[in-house]
Amino acid sequence: MYCGDSHGTDIEHFWPKTPYPERMFRWPNLLLCCSECGRFKGNVFPLDAGAQPLLVDPSEVNPWDFIDFNPDTCTFVARYDLATEAPSARGAKTVDLLQLDRREALEAGYRKTHRRILALFERALQQSDVDPDALCQDLSEADDHGLLGWYLTGTGQHLSPFREIRAKHPKAWDVCVAALT
Numbered sequence: 001m002y003c004g005d006s007h008g009t010d011i012e013h014f015w016p017k018t019p020y021p022e023r024m025f026r027w028p029n030l031l032l033c034c035s036e037c038g039r040f041k042g043n044v045f046p047l048d049a050g051a052q053p054l055l056v057d058p059s060e061v062n063p064w065d066f067i068d069f070n071p072d073t074c075t076f077v078a079r080y081d082l083a084t085e086a087p088s089a090r091g092a093k094t095v096d097l098l099q100l101d102r103r104e105a106l107e108a109g110y111r112k113t114h115r116r117i118l119a120l121f122e123r124a125l126q127q128s129d130v131d132p133d134a135l136c137q138d139l140s141e142a143d144d145h146g147l148l149g150w151y152l153t154g155t156g157q158h159l160s161p162f163r164e165i166r167a168k169h170p171k172a173w174d175v176c177v178a179a180l181t
């Protein structure tokens, strides 16, 4: 959860157990995260005006509706919300609290994963015909950081070269969206 790194080593209470002991043993409140995310989050749990969590729970919502991946810097940022013409409040809070925009080890991992995924998509763009299942499998194997949702359902789908791949291989694209997100 949260950073997308695959070192989910800690059981994390989404609603922290000290201020919310009544939720301690509820299954939906137990998530798997890495030690660093767990440490940054601690007992901090910001709520909005309606007492709803501001942090993005990736088991409840598509995090790419709130968080964006910047392929140039290979960091996470809050997604720009067209309705409010401002960065998503939930995305901004999540990125800030978990420091998703300034963790160097993560950045290196995202960069590596992004390069691999980009190369697969670029190869698909060169091909006249793509085997949807093979593409799915290759993408799934390349994604060490849960980034595929960004390309397939987030901002990535509107950017080059991903929008061109979607236009050229719509069937393969739909198969990947259905299987991988």
Ligand SMILES: [Zn+2]
Pocket: 001, 002, 003, 004, 005, 033, 034, 035, 036, 037, 038
């Ligand atoms: Zn993490």
